Amino acid sequence: xxxxxxxxxxxxxxxxxxxxxxxxxxxxxxxxxxxxxxxxxxxxxxxxxxxxxxxxxxxxxxxxxxxxxxxxxxxxxxxxxxxxxxxxxxxxxxxxxxxxxxxxxxxxxxxxxxxxxxxxxxxxxxxxxxxxxxxxxxxxxxxxxxxxxxxxxxxxxxxxxxxxxxxxxxxxxxxxxxxxxxxxxxxxxxxxxxxx
Amino acid sequence: xxxxxxxxxxxxxxxxxxxxxxxxxxxxxxxxxxxxxxxxxxxxxxxxxxxxxxxxxxxxxxxxxxxxxxxxxxxxxxxxxxxxxxxxxxxxxxxxxxxxxxxxxxxxxxxxxxxxxxxxxxxxxxxxxxxxxxxxxxxxxxxxxxxxxxxxxxxxxxxxxxxxxxxxxxxxxxxxxxxxxxxxxxxxxxxxxxxxxxxxxxxxxxxxxxxxxxxxxxxxxxxxxxxxxxxxxxxxxxxxxxxxxxxxxxxxxxxxxxxxxxxxxxxxxxxxxxxx
Numbered sequence: 001x002x003x004x005x006x007x008x009x010x011x012x013x014x015x016x017x018x019x020x021x022x023x024x025x026x027x028x029x030x031x032x033x034x035x036x037x038x039x040x041x042x043x044x045x046x047x048x049x050x051x052x053x054x055x056x057x058x059x060x061x062x063x064x065x066x067x068x069x070x071x072x073x074x075x076x077x078x079x080x081x082x083x084x085x086x087x088x089x090x091x092x093x094x095x096x097x098x099x100x101x102x103x104x105x106x107x108x109x110x111x112x113x114x115x116x117x118x119x120x121x122x123x124x125x126x127x128x129x130x131x132x133x134x135x136x137x138x139x140x141x142x143x144x145x146x147x148x149x150x151x152x153x154x155x156x157x158x159x160x161x162x163x164x165x166x167x168x169x170x171x172x173x174x175x176x177x178x179x180x181x182x183x184x185x186x187x188x189x190x191x192x193x194x195x196x
Numbered sequence: 197x198x199x200x201x202x203x204x205x206x207x208x209x210x211x212x213x214x215x216x217x218x219x220x221x222x223x224x225x226x227x228x229x230x231x232x233x234x235x236x237x238x239x240x241x242x243x244x245x246x247x248x249x250x251x252x253x254x255x256x257x258x259x260x261x262x263x264x265x266x267x268x269x270x271x272x273x274x275x276x277x278x279x280x281x282x283x284x285x286x287x288x289x290x291x292x293x294x295x296x297x298x299x300x301x302x303x304x305x306x307x308x309x310x311x312x313x314x315x316x317x318x319x320x321x322x323x324x325x326x327x328x329x330x331x332x333x334x335x336x337x338x339x340x341x342x343x344x345x346x347x348x349x350x351x352x353x354x355x356x357x358x359x360x361x362x363x364x365x366x367x368x369x370x371x372x373x374x375x376x377x378x379x380x381x382x383x384x385x386x387x388x389x390x391x392x393x394x395x396x397x398x399x400x401x402x403x404x405x406x407x408x409x410x411x412x413x414x415x416x417x418x419x420x421x422x423x424x425x426x427x428x429x430x431x432x433x434x435x436x437x438x439x440x441x442x443x444x445x446x447x448x449x450x451x452x453x454x455x456x457x458x459x460x461x462x463x464x465x466x467x468x469x470x471x472x
Contacts, residue, residue, distance in 0.1 A: 017239040026228050034219045045223070050411065050434065053227045060235040087434070130213035142216070149210040177206055184209070 006138055007072040011063055022060075029056065029076055032135035036077050040084045051087055055080040073136060133183045141176035148173060230409045241295035241325075280308045284319065288401035296325030299401040301349075309333075320349040322398045326361070336378050340364045344372070347398060354378035359390045359424050391424035391465050399423060404442030411436055412456040419449045420467050427467040432456045 013021035033052045041047040058079055059066075066075055134142030140162055147153040147161065159169035282289065282305070289300040294311040304319020315333045323332070324345045332339045336354040344361025348354075356365060357375045368383065370376045375388035388394075402422045407415055413433035420427045422445040435456040443451060453460050453469065460469045 014235070015239070017236075022232060022235055026231060030224055030227060031216075031219050034223075035217055038217070046436065047434075049223055049227060050436065053230055053409070056227065056231040057234040060231060061238045063238070126209070127213040130209050131216045134210075134213075134216060145206070145210055146215055149207045150215050177203060180206055184206075 008068050011066055011068075011072065014060070015063060025072075026056075028138075029073065032073060033076055033080055035131070035135060037080050037084060040081075041087065047087060051080060051083040054083045054086075058083070071136070129184070129187060133180060133187065136183065137176065137179050139172070141172070141179055144169075144173055144176050145180060226409050240292050282306050282308065288397070290401060290403060293325075293330075296323060296328045296330060298323060299398060301397050301401070316348060316350055318350050320347065320397065322347045322401070337366045342369075346370075347395070353380075357388050357394075359395075389424075389465065391462075395424055399445055402445055405445060405448035406442055407437040407439045407448060407452055407455075409436065409438075410452075412452055412458070415448060415452040416460075416467065416469065419445045419452070423449075423467070425462065425465055425467040427469065430458075430469050431471045432458055 010021055010025060014025055030052065033055065034048055037048040037051050037055075038045065041051060055076060059076055066072065070078075134145060136142075137145075144158055144162070147158050153161075155169050155173065156166055158173065159166045162169060162172070164172065282291070282300070284300050284302055284304045286302060288302065289298075289304075291298050291300070293308070293314070299322040300306070301320035301322075304321060305317040306319075306321065307315040307317065309315060312329070313331045313333065321332070322345070323330070323341060325341065326344075328341055330341050332341075332348060334348075334350060334354060339348060339356055340363060342362045342364060344363055345359040346361070346363050347357045347359070355375060355377050356363060356370055358370050358372050360372050362369055362371045364370070365376055365378075366383075368376060368385065370385065373387055373390055375386060377384045399422055405415070405418060410418075411433060412435045413430045415437055416427055416430055416433075419425075437452055437455055439451065439455075449460065457472050458469050459472050460467060462468070
């Protein structure tokens, strides 16, 4: 689950003009936001780039208005939704009919506390939920889990990628698994309620 | 499944999902550059002022308030505490005054008293800041912005022209599209164009435009702002532009419209864009 205190600290540093904070913000936000936007613009990568850029530009201008009630990524996704809507209004076209599980109201409500996430019963939906959860996790947790379970990197290799010592990397992986577990359980629980 | 997934189940789920789609480095770098620029600009507007690099022989031009009176008719220049004096000679200057963008014309001098107050001794200054609530002191009196873009010139007369927003001078409010001239014996107020040759030095001193990664819409809005024009409909507005060459506003207007397959004309204070 995203750490509100961590987000607040990051925003405070960015408001003071800390370049490293901006780098952290962009590195953490852009890929997830791009993946959020892409299906909502019909898979058009150039359009996704444009709406994400507009959303991030708006966000850094309005950064002082973020109050921390929702996670930073959730806030960014909300702004991005508006930009996607604007895009279709400007083009005078209908947005694609999407059936994204994260847009189901009950799931979306559950995901508000996580950033983004989804519950799913079908394989495709499960895959999407897992990926959205990974995007919602803080502090390179999603990356670390992919490196561990998809690339089968060792703890030492993960430590090197993250610039950590081995023990710190092991600790991060433990926290990442815990965060993923909590997020998936919370989302899946809400999904089960919605289906009953 | 209402139980928490175990570690091997987490592994299974992540392998089932597969890797999240990656974003190309080139795309990320392009967006990062543009967003960073936006962040830097927003940061400068929020923090204490820092000076932007300008041309070589720099002084500081203060807001273009033109002072017309002979010295004998004027009161003494406002006494100032130790301040930074900025003087231009043959070059323009562009600087950030605590979040307000100032452009200084040639042969201009200002003194910065504080983040909110400066003195225009001579020359011309273009002020661009929203809600900044600043004071520009002159021998004629003080000009207070009320969230605006305006030009003040000193010389034989004091002239204040407002492009957007309003300013206050000696109890007189000068609105957008108006010009105040203080000739000493009398103060005149009349309508003035927001665009045209009389604003030429402001456009000449504008920061360069780099079209790379901008949409046509954003590029034309920026150009229109620099030229004091309004623009409404922009066909092909979402076309992404390319090119990292620094351009003047006029050059950017030509390049952007040509690249996006539209044409333009200027009618009065309006930039009209149509498809080719």
